[in-house]
Amino acid sequence: MMIKIIVGTNRKNSVSEKIARQYQEILQKMDVSSELVHLSDLPDDFVFTALYENNGKNQAYNKVHDQVKSGSKYVFVIPEYNGSFPGILKSFIDGMTYPNSFKHKKCALIGISSGVGGGSIAMSHLTDVFHYLGMHVLALKPRLAKIEENMSDNLLTNRLYLGLLQEQAELLVRF
Amino acid sequence: MMIKIIVGTNRKNSVSEKIARQYQEILQKMDVSSELVHLSDLPDDFVFTALYENNGKNQAYNKVHDQVKSGSKYVFVIPEYNGSFPGILKSFIDGMTYPNSFKHKKCALIGISSGVGGGSIAMSHLTDVFHYLGMHVLALKPRLAKIEENMSDNLLTNRLYLGLLQEQAELLVRF
């Protein structure tokens, strides 16, 4: 099993990337292989050059797309932007080829926010998207609210949050 | 009053743009001024060059942003992509400057789909986003399902749909 951990934003040095790296360590301790997928690796203009009539024609987009497609289980780290998921994550999905690469696969979601929401509505929206695409979503969706206050030296330190990620990782492996 | 009609996709020759033009004619007959906003006018790489640390620095993005910002009422024509709104529309919103340009303003949503859904979930998600940003959303949100079957010569012909757009336009003017 190879779990793909998708950093849900292209923001540089994002908190989401830090959480993704920490999640990878959790999986590593469980002897589960994983790989990070960075939306920041997408070509800058993919929203115009990889969608619609250009679907499948942008090689730089296709490289990230293939990296995602080859997985069978996923973890999405989702920062809350304006009360929902980041637009770039949805644009990446909008560029995927048909039949979509997520059908009958399984994923886990983690929500992140500076405020108190913890990305709960972002994850609800994304669940709708993934269900539409035929991908099962693990019920446990940790909400990491007030994230900055709960990290130190680029590491999540809140024990409750760490426990939820550990629990989720174990459930995802068996899901 | 100047209503901004936002075409919710950057797809070329989109059905959404055709509906937006038809909506403009409805408003024109009511002697209400309106203006189309095209996401296709955004710079190709705005998802990388107009967000986060580059917020407010991309002049081509700012031009569209200013066009939107100057409005007080909006109509969003939303094609359903993968069970939600198009990623590019959300990315445009993610690039808007703070304090956001939508606060205390009012909008109307129109959903479009090739399938039977009519964009109802896309509009529900977008309502969450706009409420988060403090913009009121008109309750009447027409769902234009099976859109291709209901158009002829680039014009919406379904009388039920046309009636809903007319009713919505009248409500929006008074909203």
Place this chain on the structure above:
Amino acid sequence: MMIKIIVGTNRKNSVSEKIARQYQEILQKMDVSSELVHLSDLPDDFVFTALYENNGKNQAYNKVHDQVKSGSKYVFVIPEYNGSFPGILKSFIDGMTYPNSFKHKKCALIGISSGVGGGSIAMSHLTDVFHYLGMHVLALKPRLAKIEENMSDNLLTNRLYLGLLQEQAELLVRF
């Protein structure tokens, strides 16, 4: 103007009722009339005796229904139960006669939770319901999370929360 404040649960001595009373005082200081509606006044068996083929036939249900119907603006105090709104509130709505009493009216929502969510998803769901019924929902939807920790002597004491309720009340009056 007469604003109806609906306590969204039939739980006895509910926190929602306390918040509703405090909201009434806020409106009173603004010289705006309001009235509390208690779902606990509904007949015990209304889910079986006031819906479907019995629609409109249960006089005790009709009394509460009429009380709601006569309003033009509403405040709904919504405790989060199991990640959404209370079933009883939806059952009350399911028993309303057609054409529904909420069409073209306006409302404001307040979410309450013991946990950190503040009823944000409950309010999102209820917004879908009210938009379906044609009622406009004020964008500002305060989320009163960890409610027990923010009350003292049956009164909300958190200044941020109180400020949000005040702001919402003022917006609702002008909405």
Place this chain on the structure above:
Amino acid sequence: MMIKIIVGTNRKNSVSEKIARQYQEILQKMDVSSELVHLSDLPDDFVFTALYENNGKNQAYNKVHDQVKSGSKYVFVIPEYNGSFPGILKSFIDGMTYPNSFKHKKCALIGISSGVGGGSIAMSHLTDVFHYLGMHVLALKPRLAKIEENMSDNLLTNRLYLGLLQEQAELLVRF
């Protein structure tokens, strides 16, 4: 394996019950045991006598509750009422004892509507509730829109719909 099929309404002779019976036959042909759960078996006043301080004390409610609790997989047949799930279904859930009986279990949802929606938003809302409770939801959620036009002699006749139910049943057994 024993699959519990829950009829999501207490309406007499409901379409949901007919669909539930047909689903049971689909499972029977696959040699999978199943049992119908009728919300109409709940005591008339359970919304007042089985919740909150009365949680667990109403024997007639407990009987249905135990019937549900003993399952490990579920099918929920959900008619769309006022743009969401029926209030009575949520009230039944609101009365369940803690720790909840759905945690770590799995379910499938079927949406039903007279109109074109097919209960998609009702199923989205219910997915939020079940994820909150820790129950996994199968991604494939058939939307049986315009249900009356697609039935004959109390049986679903639309081949597309029947195919979706068959596909869902097979996925649920392996889920």
